[in-house]
Amino acid sequence: MKNIVLISKSILLIFISLIISSCSEDEPVQIALYLPVANFSYEAFDKKVVFTDKSENADSYYWTFGDGETSTEQNPTHFFKASKRYSVELTIRGEKGKTSSKKMTVDLSDGSTTDPEDVNITIDGDFSDWQAVPSSMLATSSIASYVTDLVALKQVQLCGNDNYVFFYLKADAAKFNVVQFYIDKDNYNETGFLGWYWSGIGSEFLLEASREDNLAPTVMEYDDANGNGGTGWNWITLFDPAAKAIEISQFVAGENNIVEVEGRIIRSYVPELGRTVKMGVALVDASWAASGLLPSKLEDGGLNSAITVKLP
Numbered sequence: 001m002k003n004i005v006l007i008s009k010s011i012l013l014i015f016i017s018l019i020i021s022s023c024s025e026d027e028p029v030q031i032a033l034y035l036p037v038a039n040f041s042y043e044a045f046d047k048k049v050v051f052t053d054k055s056e057n058a059d060s061y062y063w064t065f066g067d068g069e070t071s072t073e074q075n076p077t078h079f080f081k082a083s084k085r086y087s088v089e090l091t092i093r094g095e096k097g098k099t100s101s102k103k104m105t106v107d108l109s110d111g112s113t114t115d116p117e118d119v120n121i122t123i124d125g126d127f128s129d130w131q132a133v134p135s136s137m138l139a140t141s142s143i144a145s146y147v148t149d150l151v152a153l154k155q156v157q158l159c160g161n162d163n164y165v166f167f168y169l170k171a172d173a174a175k176f177n178v179v180q181f182y183i184d185k186d187n188y189n190e191t192g193f194l195g196w197y198w199s200g201i202g203s204e205f206l207l208e209a210s211r212e213d214n215l216a217p218t219v220m221e222y223d224d225a226n227g228n229g230g231t232g233w234n235w236i237t238l239f240d241p242a243a244k245a246i247e248i249s250q251f252v253a254g255e256n257n258i259v260e261v262e263g264r265i266i267r268s269y270v271p272e273l274g275r276t277v278k279m280g281v282a283l284v285d286a287s288w289a290a291s292g293l294l295p296s297k298l299e300d301g302g303l304n305s306a307i308t309v310k311l312p
């Protein structure tokens with residue numbers, strides 16, 4: 001259908017050009033040029049990646065996969081050797097040799113990069129909708145049985161869609177005054193704050209919110225220039241609680257001081273989140289002592305890695 005439209009447009013342009021040129025012999029004939037625009041998507045299955053061309057006006061294709069391999073197929077399937085990040089580039093050539101390129105990072109570092117499914121959570125204090133979240137999009141961390149201190153945080157669940165990162169918390173209300181979400185936006189521990197609680201997480205953002213304030217958070221960005229990407233505590237306040245970067249349900253009270261709450265972090269308040277985000281959640285009690293931690297430390301006391309959540 002598109003081709004027919006393009007052809008008829010071309011015929012029309014040529015026809016008009018002929019009329020113009022027959023009217024005035026000195027005018028050059030105008031011929032429309034359809035410029036190439038490179039684009040593609042991909043789906044990864046472990047280290048096998050299926051690329052789908054989404055370009056416009058391409059006559060030929062040239063792929064570089066970032067591992068020294070190339071292809072001239074329109075829709076190549078490529079097998080990578082390692083589970084890491086590759087910079088893949090598609091260059092297309094169209095009419096009159098015009099070219100266009102598109103570059104994308106293919107991140108195989110966490111083993112699954114299939115296109116995420118859309119998820120949604122209603123912030124209503126009914127937690128049954130979490131069971132409908134596809135397992136590939138749901139990240140859950142529960143307190144380990146061997147944990148004897150920092151026991152206030154029992155469970156965290158995370159998932160996200162284009163607009164929100166949804167969270168579920170289950171905690172001991174007697175020891176839960178402030179929640180801290182440490183967010184590694186780029187899943188890259190050489191940028192951001194290297195916390196004391198987890199390994200392999202370099203947090204760019206910290207959302208710190210008190211229960212009395214309905215979790216209205218102060219959003220802080222790590223000051224890389226003055227913290228030097230290490231463990232120096234140096235954050236810049238981006239938004240104060242009035243910005244309402246978090247919306248929550250009511251706290252649902254259970255037995256033994258347990259409370260449950262679901263909420264959503266508005267993604268636009270935490271800029272530049274990648275599609276794979278690492279997060280750690282800590283609780284602080286009324287005297288500002290750490291009281292809860294998920295993921296928990298390892299059984300030997302060593303640092304655990306953070307929760308990894310997939311976002312669209």
Ligand SMILES: [Ca+2]
Nearest residue numbers: 122124126129
């Ligand atoms: Ca709900």
Ligand SMILES: [Ca+2]
Nearest residue numbers: 188191192202
């Ligand atoms: Ca980082």
